[in-house]
Amino acid sequence: MAALPRGAPLCPSSTCAEGHLLIGVVGSGGLIQLLPDALPVDAGFVDTAHKGRAPEKRFRFASPCQAAGCAQWTGQRCGVIDSVLAVVPLQAEAELPGCSIRGRCRWFAQSGAGACQGCAYVVTDLGTTAAHPALI
Template identity: 50%
Template sequence: MSFAQANGKKGTASPKIADHGEKSCPSARAEPGALLIGVVGADGLVQPIPTRLEIDEDFVEQASKSGVPEARFRFGGRCVEGKCKQWTGNSCGVIEKVLTGMADQNIAPAENLPRCIIRGTCRWYSQRGADTCRACIYVVTDQSALVAHA
């Protein structure tokens, strides 16, 4: 697998990454230009990746050989708001359902906030703050119909 050269220059960021005040989707598809933000561990919990890694076509191709990448990795992309069917009109419905589901099932939130490279722009964090980060390790994109993007 390989990663594209991370390009931090203003105005030249990947079109898949939030820029110019946009928010990041923390449960995005595996697409060239997205950021790899976590790996699903053997225990089913997401291990965050604290380094900025932009995936490329080769990564997507290689990762797809072993199944759906979104079942084993978490990716950060651009929040497209109303162009996503999870958008409620003013917020992301995914994390609200995750938080409700955790409460219903008495799933204990993580004690500490994971290290995260997209916290500054994260849609979920901007919406519900640290509670979302304590729930984030439980979110596997492909295991939930809640995150079926438009």
């Protein structure tokens, strides 16, 4: 697993856009399967991915967190993972899943290992996700 360069906190539930990172795939059971390494999203991927259902419903993408620029920001934190953790029962002994962006993940910075247990249940809600600039 390649480490990401240091940088701004990343939203792990971003949009499919050039310059973002592909970090996971929605599995057949609806749970997210994280990729061992984040893959840069290029224009060709964006074109192809938009030919089917909304790519954000089939994949998970990461890009710089927009904080107060996003409808999910509650003033000090991202409300998405707080909402998820309110309904997902946490297991004290659960192992962290392999994740390519943990060192810069907004949700992990907020909620630690619990965020990674709830993360698998999140399919991006396009209605409330901010327009995110490219990572690179």
